[in-house]
Structure formats: structure tokens, C-alpha cells
Amino acid sequence: MNENSLSKMPTLPVVGERPPILQGFFGQTEIEQDSFFKALGERPSLRIKQIHRWMIQGETDFLQMTDIPAGLRRKLAENFVPFSSQILLHSKATDETEKLLLEFPDKKQIETVLMREEGRATVCLSTQVGCGMGCVFCASGLEGVQRNLETHEIQEELLQIRALLKAGERISHIVVMGMGEPLANLERLLPALDWANAASGLGISARNITISTVGLPKKIIELASHKKPYHLAVSLHAPTDLLRNQIVPMNEKVGMQEVLNAAQQYQEISGRQVTYEYILIAGINDQAHHARELARILSGRQSHVNLIPFNPVKGLPWQRPEEDSIDLFRDTLRQGGVSATVRKRKGADIDAACGQLRREAARALPGVLKPLGV
Template identity: 55%
Template sequence: MVQDSSTTHLFDNLDARLAEWAERNGLPAYRRKQVRHFLFEQRAADWDAMTVLPKTLRAQLAEELPLWAAEISKHSVSKDGAEKLLLNLERGGVIECVLLRDTVRRTVCISTQVGCAMGCVFCASGLDGVERNLSTGEIVEQTLQLQRLLGAEERLSHLVVMGMGEPLANLDNLLPALGEVSRDDGLGISPRRITISTVGLPPAIRRLASENPRYRLAISLHAPNDELRNQIVPVNRNIGVDEIMSAADDYYAISKRRLTFEYVLLSGINDQPEHAHQLVRLLRDRHALLNVIPYNPVAGLPYATPTTAAQHAFRGVLEAGDIPIRFRHRKGDDINAACGQLRRSTPPVTQIDTPT
């Protein structure tokens, strides 16, 4: 059973924690607004950076309300501008999160669990199983730690919940975190620019549709039929493609957000024209985008990236079937930050990767 942590992170409920602390110490409400401004807008690294606060107050806050609960044990920088943080969590466990740069976009990719229980055969994140859910605060902290990597002229524009873990298995903590970062006095990221990626858990998809359908939904399909998907995504044996598509249709009906279906292309496994034809039949009557991801190799796993010819043939079938399609360009694969490459690892704390 996946465990949640019992200790409290400042960002688990930032407003309530600040309000309680301010009341106990006789501080006016405007101080709370100043703190939020410095955390989310000014990218404060610590309490002492909040120079608008009296020095004695900053010292008291630093002692009584620790700002961060994760240690950056490794910071990797890709030649394409992607940056990855390996975080050692105070509550236990190690996770990774990524900042991606693409023309004007600045996207953060965050994790929701320590490890993953879904068992997708090609993915590094689930190699060691799942240890626990992340708290709301641990999810929010990733976004703030990544934002601090930006230059003064850069702003976060998009957020994808596509890191380690199955997001819909941790909705109780994820939804408050997304609410925090999408607030005008938070990071101000529009819900239309927030995407939640799931392997496809129908009850949780329907819960999301009923509670908060503001976000975009991406479903990691990876196969057009149950026989093949059972091999690639073992959890599918208890779900089935038809039920996933039904739940996805329900989400679209409520949210009116175009669906995205993710499809990792594995050489000789799910990259044949027959698979593309099956995808056409599955998706052609749906308002959806197919996001094809040529496999990013993971050390120790026996899968390969399809040849360029195989990719072109696969794409040709989909385009002939009028399926909206996008082939994702690799970002950060030289630092193992590309799709499917995030995993728990424990390098020396002093190790920093920088471009040569």
C-alpha cells in the first residue's frame, strides 16, 4: 500500500500556516501577502532574502517555519537548455523534476510519487516500485525550486505532471498543489497550460472531471489494443482500453479540453503500420491529439528507438487517417531527463553537472 507522510510541510497549506503563525505572533495580514509575493514572484531562496520584513522577524521565521524540505543533491544541465534536479526529501525518498526551455515556453515537469507502481515496461521511474505519495508541499516545492533556475527575464508558462509517479493515484495532494501554482498570487500558470498525465485510471479520471476539470488530460496509451497494452502497461489487465476511452470521453464532455494520448514508440513492438491503423480507428471520432514519443533509451532495459523509416511509415498512416499528431522532440536526454528516463538515483551530494 502506498504510504503518505504524516509530517507537515510549510506548503502543504501555506495560507493556513502563515495565518496561524501571524495570529500567534500578532502580525498584520499584509505580512502574509508580502511573504507570498517574495516566494512566488521574487523567487526568494530563503527567509533572509525577504528584505521587506524586519531582520528579527526573518530570523524568527527561519527558525520556526523552515522554507524548504528537500535538498538538491544534483543539478544537471543539458546542452539543449533543459535542467534536472535530483531532490533528497526530508520525509524520505528521492525524486527528480525538470525545467524545459523551448523558444518562448518555460515548462516544469514535476513528480507526484517516490517511484511508480504502474509498471510500464520501458519506463525508468517504476523500476524500483513505489514508496509513497508526495505531499502537497513537496509538489509545490518542486515548482519553486525549478523556477529559481530561470533567468530574471524568464517566466514559467507551462506545467506538466509527467514526472515520477501516477498523478491520479495522488489526487488528494496534487489538486491543492495545482490550485496553489495556478493562483494569481501564486505562479499564475493558467489551468489551460497545466497538463496531468496518467496511465489511465478511470475512476480517478471521472473524479477529476467532477471536482476540477480545468486542466488538460494526457493519457499514456502506448498501444491500440488490450493484448499489446497488457504487455507494455501491465496495470491495463485490470482496466482495459475501452474503459479508459470511455472515461476520457467523459472528461472531454465536461471539460471541453482537447484530450492528448501519449504513445511511446518502441522498435518492433508497437511501431508497425497495423498498430497505426488501429490507432486511427480508435481516435478518429475523438477530439484528441496523438503525441508520439520515439523511445528514449534507459540503461538496462531491452528496448530500442524505432528507425527513422519506421517512424515515417507510422506517421504516414496516422496522417492519412486525419489524426492530429505531434512527434515529440527529445529534450534533456543527455542528462536522462527525457520522457521515461526519470528515476530514483543517489549520486554523491557534491556532484554538479554543467555544460562543457
């Protein structure tokens, strides 16, 4: 993406500043919501349930929530906007991938992506503002972690995307692979996923929810202890500690064997096969001997490797491998007895790779967006 490419994006509405008086209804605490309704002589539990039901169905205009009395709808619209986050940018790719840049009241920004494929609508969720893991290929980690997202902020990501869906569409899958390390914010993430899974929430099958981690062994075991049937994906990105230390610097503190042991324990406790993610970077970790070593360390495990050809990121020197190298890597793994597939590229024309939109937007719209750390 070049310096002026934001202006070439398929869609790019910029939402104006929200009047400071209006709070996001979804970001209010239970106590605040209760006192709002009680002051109006209303039963809080009933009204909150009604509003949530509308939002889950994609309706975010209080005035259209027709089973709520008209006077109360007007009061809601006068006092609140639906969410604490506002959409700063919304881009849509030619393959129907959509990406939101959301800003919270403290001016922190995150990205959330909707990917459409073969009847599926998958949301890629962020869990932190920025990321502290420092993977060298990733735009999200370039400036460190700013803070964890709250549970309601993660829920808002889903509801903001829900409101974009066309009639008849529903969110079918969640991948927690956006900005941040999900297991570093597990206590806030799990309630949000449980709500997404619940029949009274978004009703998304637990088997269609994937949590992707760079590999925090203690946290993987903690997640296993919750006995949730969520799918776990572990990002390896290298077959040896020597190489992984360079690509995923936090590996120096834990070591690959610990990560693999924890993943094995997760599999045994949950009964669910673990997926290993491997980003392919030209000339760095994409050669046949890397694939042979990866097959060796995964042999004897029930596992699947998801190969992700690198999406070029402005400011980073890495390149995507040639198609032949990608195919050779995949075939070498398969010959070594490891199931492997190559992930299709989604949203290429809107910079859908994690962290890229926010950085590009901050450069192109300095008066509207603030870069991390400001």
C-alpha cells in the same frame, strides 16, 4: 549513459547535509507557522503572505525579503530553510533543460524537470515517489510506489524550479508527467495545481496545465466532475488490449475500452480535446499495422496523438525506433484521419526521462543517495 557518465554531466553540484535543527518553512503546517509568528508578537497571516509572495517571485533567502523587519528576517533565517526538500543534484543540458533531484526529510527522492523552448518554460512535475503502474519502459516504475507527495511537496517542486529561472523568465506551462501516476494522488495534486493557476499563486493559465494519466477510468471521471479546465493526456502506448497488457500491465485490470470511454466523457464534460500519448518502442509497437489499428480505434473522436520515441533506459532492453519508422507511424496515423505529432527530445545529455537521474545517481553516488526501497 555509461557507469561513469555522471561525472561528465554539464553541471552537478551536490548539496551537503542540512543541519537537522532547520525545518523547511514551506513544509510547516499552518498551525506551526502561526505559533512561530505569534511567539514573536507578529501577525501570522501578513508575514506568511509576504514570505509566499517573495518565494513566488523566486527569492528564497529570508534575509533578502526586504519588506519584512530585519530582526524577523534574521529569526526566520536562524530557524528555517525555505523548503522541506533539498536539492541533491542539479543538472543542466546543452539545450537548457534543467533537472533537479529533490530529497524530502524522510529521505525519499523525486525528480523535477524544467524544459525551455520557444519562449516557454515548462515544468514536468512528479506526484509520487516511484510509481505503482509498472509500465515496462519506465525507470520510475521499476521499484514500485513508495508514497504519495503531499500538496506542499508538489508546490515546492514548482518553487524550487522558480528559483532557478533567469531574470524575465516565468513558468508558463506545467505537465504532470514526471514520477508517479497523477490520478492516483488526485486529492493532493488538485490543490497544488489550483494554487499554481491562481493569480495569488504562480498565475499559470489553466489551459497551459496538462495532467497525464496511464488511464484510471474512475479517476478520469472524478477529475471531470471537478470541472477544472486542465488538459488531459491519456497514455495509450498500444492499439490493442493484447499489446497494452504487456506494455502497461495495469491495463489488464481495466481494459482499453473503459479508458477510451472515460477519456471521451472527460472531453464531453470539459469541452477540451484529449491528447493520447504513445511511446514508440522499436519492434514492439512501432509498425504501420499498429498505427492503422490506432487510427481505427480513435476514428470519430476529436483527438490528437503525441508520439514519444523511446529514450533508452539503462537496465531495460528496449530501443528507440529509426527516424524512418517514426515518420511512417506518424504519416499512417494522419492518413487514417488522426492528428499526430512527434515529441522533440529534451535534455538527452542529462537523462531527463522520468526516473533515470535518481537511479543513475544512486549507482554513482552510493554514499550520498539511497536507491528506492532503502
